[in-house]
Amino acid sequence: MSLYIVATPIGNLDDITFRAIETLKTVDIILAEDTRHSKKLLNHYDISTPMRAFHEHNETQKSTEVINDLLAGKSMALISDAGTPLISDPGYVLVSEAKRAGVKVVPIPGPSAIISALSASGIASDSFSFFGFLPSKQTARLKMIQISAHLDETAIFYESPKRILASLLDLQSVLGDERVVCLAKELTKSFETIKTDILPNLIEYLQADDAHQKGEFVILISGIGKDNKVVGEAQLDKILPILLMEMGASKAAKLAAKITGIDKKHCYQRVIEL
Numbered sequence: 001m002s003l004y005i006v007a008t009p010i011g012n013l014d015d016i017t018f019r020a021i022e023t024l025k026t027v028d029i030i031l032a033e034d035t036r037h038s039k040k041l042l043n044h045y046d047i048s049t050p051m052r053a054f055h056e057h058n059e060t061q062k063s064t065e066v067i068n069d070l071l072a073g074k075s076m077a078l079i080s081d082a083g084t085p086l087i088s089d090p091g092y093v094l095v096s097e098a099k100r101a102g103v104k105v106v107p108i109p110g111p112s113a114i115i116s117a118l119s120a121s122g123i124a125s126d127s128f129s130f131f132g133f134l135p136s137k138q139t140a141r142l143k144m145i146q147i148s149a150h151l152d153e154t155a156i157f158y159e160s161p162k163r164i165l166a167s168l169l170d171l172q173s174v175l176g177d178e179r180v181v182c183l184a185k186e187l188t189k190s191f192e193t194i195k196t197d198i199l200p201n202l203i204e205y206l207q208a209d210d211a212h213q214k215g216e217f218v219i220l221i222s223g224i225g226k227d228n229k230v231v232g233e234a235q236l237d238k239i240l241p242i243l244l245m246e247m248g249a250s251k252a253a254k255l256a257a258k259i260t261g262i263d264k265k266h267c268y269q270r271v272i273e274l
């Protein structure tokens with residue numbers, strides 16, 4: 001029988017596909033990372049399929065038992081607490097062993113924080129590397145940031161609220177003040193915030209209010225030489241007020257356009273908005 005890898009919401013309970021609900025209703029057993037947590041989702045959709053605990057601490061030991069049940073004819077669905085299983089979540093050991101045992105593995109696609117963040121970041125999405133969680137120890141974290149600093153494609157990390165400020169400060173120490181970074185917080189939830197800016201501004205945002213450091217985060221770093229437009233915009237906001245103290249609106253917009261490389265009309269528009 002088949003093993004279904006089912007994506008579930010990353011915050012908003014409505015973000016689940018018809019196929020995911022149908023699969024969860026019809027399989028014999030749902031393997032869940034945290035059965036108490038997933039109970040809320042199952043209750044919301046009237047799904048009464050029995051659940052079994054399947055998490056990082058019992059994955060290796062449980063995989064053999066699960067595969068034996070699959071080979072005996074049972075169908076199962078693997079879900080995690082949020083998003084797509086196996087993406088910084090348990091399931092790799094099970095899927096690789098299931099495939100080796102000849103079990104059919106079927107993905108039921110849906111939300112994942114990486115893709116949601118990337119799609120709304122305004123950072124180049126044509127090519128990217130996903131590194132999972134930034135390491136909790138600073139030495140290892142700096143090493144990983146240094147690796148990502150040389151990429152000419154977008155680098156994506158997950159980060160916990162406990163370390164979000166420390167990590168952005170480490171990013172600034174390696175990448176400097178000019179690199180464009182996106183902080184995607186609480187995606188699909190009430191306090192969803194997606195800020196794409198240079199690091200000093202993002203750090204200022206986190207420090208402005210303790211609440212800004214709460215929640216779940218994805219960090220996206222633009223590749224070398226990419227997304228200069230955002231740097232230009234941030235530069236524009238810094239220099240325009242200074243220029244306006246010395247000269248008229250039209251001259252300030254003209255000079256700002258020369259400095260930032262941004263279109264003169266757009267610079268003039270910003271002058272009016274100030």
Ligand code: SAM
Nearest residue numbers: 010083084087088112113158159186187216217
């Ligand atoms: N499997 C999940 C997925 O497909 O995105 C990821 C699970 S991982 C254990 C949890 C981490 O994903 C969080 O610490 C955070 O970095 C990121 N994440 C999950 N949901 C998120 C959300 N709604 N907004 C921002 N980041 C989120």
